Amino acid sequence: MTALLEVEGLVKHFVAERSLFGRALAHVKAVDGVSFSLEAGKTLALVGESGCGKSTVSRLVLRLIEPDAGSIRFEGRDLLALDASALRAFRRKAQIIFQDPYASLNPRMTVGQILTEPLALHGLVPSAQRHERVAELLRLVGLEPRLERRYPHEFSGGQRQRIAIARALAVEPKLIICDEPVSALDVSIRSQILNLLRELQDRLGLAYIFVSHDLAVVKHIADHVAVMNLGQIVETAEADALFSAPSHPYSRALLSAIPVPKPQAKRSRIVLQGEIPSALNPPPGCRFHTRCPYVIERCRTEMPQLVPDGIGHATACHRTSELPSSAAIVPSDGGFSPVLEKLVAAFSGGPEAVRGSGVSSLGTHPA
Amino acid sequence: MSGSPLIEITDLRIRFHGDDGRITHAVDGVDLSVANGATLGLVGESGCGKSVTSLAIMGLLPKQSAEISGAIHFDGFDLLKTPDQMLRDLRGNRLAMIFQEPMTSLNPSFTIGDQIIETILRHRGGSRKSARERAIDLLRRVHIPSPERRIDEYPHKLSGGMRQRVMIAMALACDPRLLIADEPTTALDVTLQAQILELMRELKAASGAAIILITHDLGVVAEVCDEVAVMYAGEIVERAPVDELFSAPQHPYTVGLLGSIPRLDHRTEQLATIEGMVPNMAQPPAGCRFAARCPFVLDACTKAPPPLIEVSPSHLSRCIRAPLERLVS
Numbered sequence: 301m302t303a304l305l306e307v308e309g310l311v312k313h314f315v316a317e318r319s320l321f322g323r324a325l326a327h328v329k330a331v332d333g334v335s336f337s338l339e340a341g342k343t344l345a346l347v348g349e350s351g352c353g354k355s356t357v358s359r360l361v362l363r364l365i366e367p368d369a370g371s372i373r374f375e376g377r378d379l380l381a382l383d384a385s386a387l388r389a390f391r392r393k394a395q396i397i398f399q400d401p402y403a404s405l406n407p408r409m410t411v412g413q414i415l416t417e418p419l420a421l422h423g424l425v426p427s428a429q430r431h432e433r434v435a436e437l438l439r440l441v442g443l444e445p446r447l448e449r450r451y452p453h454e455f456s457g458g459q460r461q462r463i464a465i466a467r468a469l470a471v472e473p474k475l476i477i478c479d480e481p482v483s484a485l486d487v488s489i490r491s492q493i494l495n496l497l498r499e500l501q502d503r504l505g506l507a508y509i510f511v512s513h514d515l516a517v518v519k520h521i522a523d524h525v526a527v528m529n530l531g532q533i534v535e536t537a538e539a540d541a542l543f544s545a546p547s548h549p550y551s552r553a554l555l556s557a558i559p560v561p562k563p564q565a566k567r568s569r570i571v572l573q574g575e576i577p578s579a580l581n582p583p584p585g586c587r588f589h590t591r592c593p594y595v596i597e598r599c600r601t602e603m604p605q606l607v608p609d610g611i612g613h614a615t616a617c618h619r620t621s622e623l624p625s626s627a628a629i630v631p632s633d634g635g636f637s638p639v640l641e642k643l644v645a646a647f648s649g650g651p652e653a654v655r656g657s658g659v660s661s662l663g664t665h666p667a
Numbered sequence: 668m669s670g671s672p673l674i675e676i677t678d679l680r681i682r683f684h685g686d687d688g689r690i691t692h693a694v695d696g697v698d699l700s701v702a703n704g705a706t707l708g709l710v711g712e713s714g715c716g717k718s719v720t721s722l723a724i725m726g727l728l729p730k731q732s733a734e735i736s737g738a739i740h741f742d743g744f745d746l747l748k749t750p751d752q753m754l755r756d757l758r759g760n761r762l763a764m765i766f767q768e769p770m771t772s773l774n775p776s777f778t779i780g781d782q783i784i785e786t787i788l789r790h791r792g793g794s795r796k797s798a799r800e801r802a803i804d805l806l807r808r809v810h811i812p813s814p815e816r817r818i819d820e821y822p823h824k825l826s827g828g829m830r831q832r833v834m835i836a837m838a839l840a841c842d843p844r845l846l847i848a849d850e851p852t853t854a855l856d857v858t859l860q861a862q863i864l865e866l867m868r869e870l871k872a873a874s875g876a877a878i879i880l881i882t883h884d885l886g887v888v889a890e891v892c893d894e895v896a897v898m899y900a901g902e903i904v905e906r907a908p909v910d911e912l913f914s915a916p917q918h919p920y921t922v923g924l925l926g927s928i929p930r931l932d933h934r935t936e937q938l939a940t941i942e943g944m945v946p947n948m949a950q951p952p953a954g955c956r957f958a959a960r961c962p963f964v965l966d967a968c969t970k971a972p973p974p975l976i977e978v979s980p981s982h983l984s985r986c987i988r989a990p991l992e993r994l995v996s
Contacts, residue, residue, distance in 0.1 A: 349856040486712040491927035491938035520929035557861035559886030563909045635933035637914040642995040644926035648939045
C-alpha cells in the first residue's frame, strides 16, 4: 500500500536579514531535511518546542509556502510539479484547521456562507442542494443546522472550532492538518473537540497531521509521532513505542517534563539546562548538543542521521546504543483511582448511570 | 490548615458594572485562606473568576467599574480597606505577583536591571550600587546565565522562558510573604515549564513564602500545590488537599474536569466532556450553578443554592449529593 503523503528531504530557509541591495545575509533554517510518510486514515503528530519548525512543515505540506528543496508526494503525485489549477484540485483533498478559532473565521460571513464558500469554489454541490449540505455538515460536527444564519462572534471558542472543522470537512478531504487545534480551548471543551476529531476520523477515514506541544493530547490522538528539534526530526516512532521507550535524549527530556495529574507522581525529570539555540545559527554537529546531558566530542562536529531500528522506530543520535535505559522517564500518572474511574464513568454515562438519580428533565444543550 | 493563616479571604464578592448597565457577578462569596509556606492551587476555566480574585487581592481592579465587598486579611491589614498609598508599600514588597504573559509585563524601554533595581530601591532603599548587586544575585537565583552581563539587557533580547524568570526575580526582589502566580507557565514550552516549576519549588523551600497558583492545568496543580480550590461561575465548588482532590473528588464539575484530560497511562477512546455552557453571570441561576450541565442533578439542586459542606475534614464541596462515592458504589 502506498502512503497517502510522502515527504522527502524537505528544506525551508527564511531570509532573516538582507543587505542594502537585497542580498540575503542571514537565513532562519526553519526546516532542514525533514522526511516522513503518512498513511490514509492515520494520525501523525509533530511535536517539539516553539520554533522547531513543526508549523512550517504543516504549511509546506499544503504548499501554502514553497519549499526550497525536497519532494512532497500526495497519493503518488508530486505536489511541487502541480500548476495552479491542479493545486486547487489538490487543496480539495487536504485542509487545515488553525489554533485560534477567533481569527480563522471571517467575522462578516454567516456560518452558512462560511460553509457554502468551499462548496461553490470547488463546484462540489449544485446550488440547490447546498443548503442541505450545510445542514449536514453542521450536524456532523455536533451543531444544530438552525445556527447557519448566525455570525462567528455569536459562538463560543469550542463552537467556533467546530465550525472551522465543518469548513475543512466541506470539501471531503483525505488529509486535515490540525495546527494546535485545542491549545486555545478550555479543558472541558478541549476534550469535546478531541473526541470529535477522533470520531470523524473513524467515520470518514481521514488522515491527520497533528501539530501540538501538549504531549498528553498527542499520546491520546496520534498513531505515529515525529519529534522535531530546530528544523529536524530527531526521533520518529509509533506513539505507544515512543511514550514507553523514548530513545533520543531530546525526546526523553521533552516527555519527562510532562506534568501529570497525579500528586507525587514518580518521575525522573530531566531538566534541560541552557537556552534553545537559535535557528538563525544552529550549532554545528548535532543541533541538540548544547543542551544534551550525554554529549561527547563527536556530537559537536558530526550531524547524526536518522537511523531506523527495523521495527519502525528511528533515532538521530550517535549514542543511541549507549544511553541508559529509558525506563521510568515518562512520568506515570497511574490512570484513575478506582473511585474516580467509577465517577468519571457515571459522569459520562449521564443521569441513567447514576444510582438513585431523580430527574433528567433538565436536558443539557450541546455545546 | 494549622495556625493562623497568612491570608484570609472572607465572603469576597466582585461585581462589574458594564457600560450598558448590566451587572456581572464575577466572584460571588469566595472564602479562602492560605497558611505560611503553603501552596494553594486555584483552578477553573476561563471566566470562572480566578484571575479576578487574584487581582482583588493585589488591589488592581478598576475602582470605577468593580464593586468589591467582603474582607481580605493579610498580615494584619484588610486589603480592601487599606488606602492606596499603603497598598503601594505592600505590593512588590510583601505581596508579589507573576503574570501569564512575560512578553507584555516587562517594560520594553528599560533594561531588566533597571526594573528590578527600581523595585528594590522603592521598598528597601539603600544605594543604587547595593541594589544592583542584589539584582544580580536575584538573577543568579533564578538561573539566568551570566547575570552580570544580562542585567543590562532589554527585555526584547531575552527568550520567553528567560523573561518569565526575570519576572520571578522581580517578584522575589523584596522577599514577599505571598506570591500570586497567574498561569505562570501557560505561555511556555513543556521543557521551560519544567524549569520554571522546579524554580518555584526551590524558591518556596528557600524563602518559606506562600503561593497562590492560578491555572487551568491540573497537571501543574498536582505537581506543585498542597491544596486546591476549584472555582466555577464565581464560586468555590470544591476545596481539598491535593491528594484527595485527585483521588476522590467530591463535586461533579471536578469529576468532569479530571475525566476530560487525556492520561498517559489510561488509553480511552472517549474523553469525558462537560456538556452545555457556563451560566450567564448577569443572571446567575437560582439553584446550583452547575445544575444545567450536571449528570447527577436532582430536582432539589435547582431550587436553592447549595452550601459549601464539609464532606470529610478539610474537604469541602458545594454539592448536595456529596459524598459522591454513594452514587457509584
